[in-house]
Amino acid sequence: MKIIEKRIKKLIKKLRQWEYAYYLKNESETSDEEYDKTLQELRQLEFEYPCLITENSPTKFLGKILENNFRQVYHRAPMLSLNSVMNKSQLLLFNDRIEYKLRDNNQNKSIIYCCELKIDGVAISLLYKSGKLLKAATRGDGKIGEDVTKNVRVVSSIPECLRKNDGMQLPYLLEIRGEIFISKLCFLKLNQKILKSGNKPFSNARNAASGSLRQLNPNITASRSLMFYCYGISYYVGADELPNSHWDRLQLCLKLGIPINDHIQLVNGVDKVLKYYDHITYIRSNLKYDIDGIVVKVDNCVFQKKLGYGTRAPHWAIAYKFPAESKLTQLNDIIFKVGRTGLITPIVYIKPIVINNVVIKKVSMHNVNEIRRFNLMFGDTVLVQRSGDVIPKIVKVILSKRTNDMKVITLPQFCPVCGTLLITSNCRSSVLRCPAKLICLAQRKSMLKHFVSRKAMNIHGMGEKVINQLVDKNLVFSPVDFFYLNRENLLFNLDGYGVKSVEKLLRSIDLAKHTTLANFIYALGIPNVGESVANSLAVKYKTIEKLISADFQSLSTLQYVGDSIAFTIYSFFKDPINLKNIKDLINPDIGIRWILNN
Ligand SMILES: NC(=O)c1ccc[n+]([C@@H]2O[C@H](COP(=O)([O-])OP(=O)(O)OC[C@H]3O[C@@H](n4cnc5c(N)ncnc54)[C@H](O)[C@@H]3O)[C@@H](O)[C@H]2O)c1
Numbered sequence: 001m002k003i004i005e006k007r008i009k010k011l012i013k014k015l016r017q018w019e020y021a022y023y024l025k026n027e028s029e030t031s032d033e034e035y036d037k038t039l040q041e042l043r044q045l046e047f048e049y050p051c052l053i054t055e056n057s058p059t060k061f062l063g064k065i066l067e068n069n070f071r072q073v074y075h076r077a078p079m080l081s082l083n084s085v086m087n088k089s090q091l092l093l094f095n096d097r098i099e100y101k102l103r104d105n106n107q108n109k110s111i112i113y114c115c116e117l118k119i120d121g122v123a124i125s126l127l128y129k130s131g132k133l134l135k136a137a138t139r140g141d142g143k144i145g146e147d148v149t150k151n152v153r154v155v156s157s158i159p160e161c162l163r164k165n166d167g168m169q170l171p172y173l174l175e176i177r178g179e180i181f182i183s184k185l186c187f188l189k190l191n192q193k194i195l196k197s198g199n200k201p202f203s204n205a206r207n208a209a210s211g212s213l214r215q216l217n218p219n220i221t222a223s224r225s226l227m228f229y230c231y232g233i234s235y236y237v238g239a240d241e242l243p244n245s246h247w248d249r250l251q252l253c254l255k256l257g258i259p260i261n262d263h264i265q266l267v268n269g270v271d272k273v274l275k276y277y278d279h280i281t282y283i284r285s286n287l288k289y290d291i292d293g294i295v296v297k298v299d300n301c302v303f304q305k306k307l308g309y310g311t312r313a314p315h316w317a318i319a320y321k322f323p324a325e326s327k328l329t330q331l332n333d334i335i336f337k338v339g340r341t342g343l344i345t346p347i348v349y350i351k352p353i354v355i356n357n358v359v360i361k362k363v364s365m366h367n368v369n370e371i372r373r374f375n376l377m378f379g380d381t382v383l384v385q386r387s388g389d390v391i392p393k394i395v396k397v398i399l400s401k402r403t404n405d406m407k408v409i410t411l412p413q414f415c416p417v418c419g420t421l422l423i424t425s426n427c428r429s430s431v432l433r434c435p436a437k438l439i440c441l442a443q444r445k446s447m448l449k450h451f452v453s454r455k456a457m458n459i460h461g462m463g464e465k466v467i468n469q470l471v472d473k474n475l476v477f478s479p480v481d482f483f484y485l486n487r488e489n490l491l492f493n494l495d496g497y498g499v500k501s502v503e504k505l506l507r508s509i510d511l512a513k514h515t516t517l518a519n520f521i522y523a524l525g526i527p528n529v530g531e532s533v534a535n536s537l538a539v540k541y542k543t544i545e546k547l548i549s550a551d552f553q554s555l556s557t558l559q560y561v562g563d564s565i566a567f568t569i570y571s572f573f574k575d576p577i578n579l580k581n582i583k584d585l586i587n588p589d590i591g592i593r594w595i596l597n598n
């Protein structure tokens with residue numbers, strides 16, 4: 001049970017971290033596919049071990065993801081997410097469940113569904129009082145959102161005032177829900193502009209829409225050409241009664257001047273839903289905006305009420321998501337990069353393609369074995385996949401497109417950075433490595449980057465650019481050198497650094513001396529030792545000295561550690577260069593102050 005509990009804790013931690021980046025910083029730290037898979041694993045474990053469900057599990061609630069930059073708004077009705085299915089049989093199951101639950105109300109007839117596009121943007125709640133836009137809020141954690149009224153007022157397709165129709169009273173209060181998004185073209189232009197200014201582009205249209213909406217300066221929002229479609233009414237107080245059909249309610253919104261998407265369709269029965277899905281798949285690439293699936297909603301609002309809501313999503317609607325998108329292109333060139341542990345990773349340059357609105361020019365591979373597996377050749381036609389995803393990969397080579405004059409890609413014999421003869425690791429996978437360790441500039445820089453990274457020694461502000469300069473100017477050769485940096489050598493050697501920024505950097509170097517043994521072990525960059533192994537090592541051995549003298553037998557009995565990792569750890573602490581590095585770091589002159597593991 002302890003192991004399951006630990007696993008659940010780990011999954012929750014991961015999901016929360018990704019949600020934080022995704023919803024607050026508009027960045028994807030992982031692919032949507034991996035996020036969904038992780039959530040699914042958690043759901044499964046909670047299903048099998050209900051006693052381990054915690055109140056704030058991501059399967060139940062969206063994480064608290066509010067920033068202080070905006071005022072908070074309590075939602076009258078919770079703003080939920082959607083459950084999703086990925087294939088036809090899962091959709092049929094959803095329909096079976098609905099038919100079963102409504103069997104008494106619907107006399108076993110097929111269900112009428114309202115089918116909509118799932119536009120890839122951000123959800124917004126708009127409150128109109130006596131026909132005037134009063135408040136706009138983001139979803140936030142579902143109960144409390146952020147007040148983005150000022151920013152929403154500059155989105156031209158959102159009406160400031162509702163349209164009055166003959167014989168129709170404007171509702172006293174009307175709260176609608178919809179999606180704010182950015183067109184494919186505007187997204188491309190925005191990213192080009194961001195790239196030109198030297199900043200990091202948005203990884204997809206959704207992040208771009210969210211980032212543009214949640215600006216502190218509404219003028220920036222105005223410049224981003226955001227668009228809006230309404231997909232539902234969540235609260236209503238008015239003289240006339242609301243119709244009982246979701247579709248009719250949307251038509252009412254349209255009459256009031258609120259934009260509704262043209263592709264919404266009312267269909268009878270699940271077979272028609274499948275037809276709608278096929279049709280949308282067909283026209284998807286011609287749409288001016290990005291969609292990641294369709295949304296299927298039970299149309300009858302009394303039925304909706306009967307089906308009810310979960311804490312995370314309604315039971316009467318489902319998102320039917322598209323599979324990962326892939327495209328054919330041509331392999332133009334290949335380079336070999338050297339990683340932190342000397343591992344050679346191929347970067348394949350392809351004829352640029354656009355997938356899910358992102359231009360892809362290169363694809364990295366895990367190691368040289370992928371080249372062997374595909375027997376890749378220059379000029380090959382390859383299938384590249386990117387699933388709403390940040391990291392594209394080659395999934396297939398189209399052998400029928402091979403011609404006789406194509407040249408095989410040969411693997412390098414020498415390190416492309418330091419020229420050392422490469423070795424083939426003798427473990428199962430026979431990958432290529434540069435054995436030169438710190439002599440190899442590529443490995444030295446990556447090792448140092450790893451040493452200062454957040455989960456390692458956590459030296460704030462010591463980014464890639466700074467490290468490159470410090471290494472190139474021979475100020476830092478091994479990790480301990482960070483702690484000997486002083487005001488003068490930083491001021492003279494770092495481009496664009498003034499007294500203040502140098503002081504700040506020195507402060508964070510000093511702060512980093514406060515560390516846990518687990519972080520320190522992780523920082524050493526022992527091959528295959530990630531956070532969890534580092535943690536178990538710290539818990540078992542308590543001091544670095546005891547870890548250094550641990551024998552193979554004792555190492556191999558540790559949690560997460562099999563014989564091969566145990567051997568790597570054991571050998572790491574037998575290497576004189578590694579031992580010297582550690583000895584230098586724990587020298588009292590440096591002043592590492594151990595804090596207890598968390
Ligand atoms: N890559 C990452 O790190 C990461 C992190 C968190 C979430 N995600 C992704 O985001 C998804 C979860 O995000 P989510 O909770 O916003 O769910 P979601 O995007 O899967 O679905 C819910 C949202 O769909 C939108 N929507 C679009 N059209 C709609 C329509 N016609 N009717 C109703 N809603 C409509 C609404 O904004 C609603 O909030 C995950 O499945 C994952 O793929 C990725």
Ligand SMILES: [Zn+2]
Pocket residue numbers: 338415416417418419420434435436440441442
């Ligand atoms: Zn090398």
